[in-house]
Amino acid sequence: MQTERDWPLYEVFIRSRQGLSHVHAGSLHAADDRMAVENARDVYTRRGEGLSIWVVRSDRITASAPDDKGALFDPADSKVYRHPTFYDVPDDVECL
Amino acid sequence: MPAVAMEDDIRRTRFDAHVAGEGKVEPQDWMPEGYRKTLIRQISQHAHSEIIGMQPEGNWITRAPSLRRKCILIAKVQDEAGHGLYLYSSAETLGVSRQQMEADLLSGKAKYSSIFNYPTLTWADIGAIGWLVDGAAITNQIPLCRCSYGPYARAMVRICKEESFHQRQGFELMMALSKGSPEQRRMAQDALNRWWWPSVAMFGPPDSDSIHGSQNAAWKIKRFSNDELRQRFIDMTVKQAEALGLTIPDPDLKFNTESGHWEIGEIDWDDFWKVVKGDGPCNRQRMAHRKKAHDDGAWVREAALAHAAKARARTEKKVA
Numbered sequence: 001m002q003t004e005r006d007w008p009l010y011e012v013f014i015r016s017r018q019g020l021s022h023v024h025a026g027s028l029h030a031a032d033d034r035m036a037v038e039n040a041r042d043v044y045t046r047r048g049e050g051l052s053i054w055v056v057r058s059d060r061i062t063a064s065a066p067d068d069k070g071a072l073f074d075p076a077d078s079k080v081y082r083h084p085t086f087y088d089v090p091d092d093v094e095c096l
Numbered sequence: 097m098p099a100v101a102m103e104d105d106i107r108r109t110r111f112d113a114h115v116a117g118e119g120k121v122e123p124q125d126w127m128p129e130g131y132r133k134t135l136i137r138q139i140s141q142h143a144h145s146e147i148i149g150m151q152p153e154g155n156w157i158t159r160a161p162s163l164r165r166k167c168i169l170i171a172k173v174q175d176e177a178g179h180g181l182y183l184y185s186s187a188e189t190l191g192v193s194r195q196q197m198e199a200d201l202l203s204g205k206a207k208y209s210s211i212f213n214y215p216t217l218t219w220a221d222i223g224a225i226g227w228l229v230d231g232a233a234i235t236n237q238i239p240l241c242r243c244s245y246g247p248y249a250r251a252m253v254r255i256c257k258e259e260s261f262h263q264r265q266g267f268e269l270m271m272a273l274s275k276g277s278p279e280q281r282r283m284a285q286d287a288l289n290r291w292w293w294p295s296v297a298m299f300g301p302p303d304s305d306s307i308h309g310s311q312n313a314a315w316k317i318k319r320f321s322n323d324e325l326r327q328r329f330i331d332m333t334v335k336q337a338e339a340l341g342l343t344i345p346d347p348d349l350k351f352n353t354e355s356g357h358w359e360i361g362e363i364d365w366d367d368f369w370k371v372v373k374g375d376g377p378c379n380r381q382r383m384a385h386r387k388k389a390h391d392d393g394a395w396v397r398e399a400a401l402a403h404a405a406k407a408r409a410r411t412e413k414k415v416a
Binding site: 004005006007009026027028029031032035042043046047063065066 | 124174185186194403408
């Protein structure tokens, strides 16, 4: 039973409306890229959820490692001066 | 304590605190083996139920009484296939392959919801399934939208949105029958008689006998107990049956004015376990059908891969 080869896994991204970016919707198996788009249409857009589909083979995605979370993202926490709320300005000066 | 065990202990404590504080877990995060196994079991079982659940309704597509009902039923059965696929993909993020899950279903190692081992004898059963079975499923599934495991919770959000059409079309179908000829009313009542108890049993054994309860609650996988969810379903459905002018087949059904809840008679748990263990009216038929569909599709799966390989070779040649 396990001798059969699985179809490759694809990640599916859907643009729901013009003006919005593609958002990850889920994944699916397909034999090739074209079938992945066709299956994505059937699986993820049965109720007008999309206007455009991107598919990409899951093994082609490079992701950051969970263990690097601290090294990658913690430094931003201490840089409060990157946010506008960090600055004291008088209330009665407009357009700031 | 060995260093590895200690590290796992620290991770475990951190994980438990994260989940207890309503933090979500994503596929790449560290998680206890038990958490992973529980989720694989639950999500794949849920996926199998969606796929096997296509059979009792698919059985009526060619016999739907109007084009409108046929379109609705096809859309519903197609949704069940979709739900199965969302769930299989979310289980795959936990490291189990689609083939392994399929193999476990076909070998009988993995279970699916027992409700689909009952037959659909008349057209009214299609209404009863949508109204009762999908009604019970929604009651079960809404809290799962807040499950601690992100991919499962996201699949459930999508599924719950779609299930509400399933329940409403079932209720509407029952309403059409219960407002129809005396024969149609009898058919609707007969379907309710047969589907009521299996639907109530769908929530699983009473809390006093349930084996997976407390750990799953702590991990925010299961937020309400079987009995709590069952009660919700009963309270909501008794009123709906009234609106249909149908009678719930339970002489002991009564309203408790103190608690404000409807109380039902004894559930036949022997029958429930008999069906779970494989001796329901349709267990063998459902599995035989799934196995045949899987085997009959083998050449399609192979051909698609062969075609993909050929097309790839052609493009590579052109590029070279």
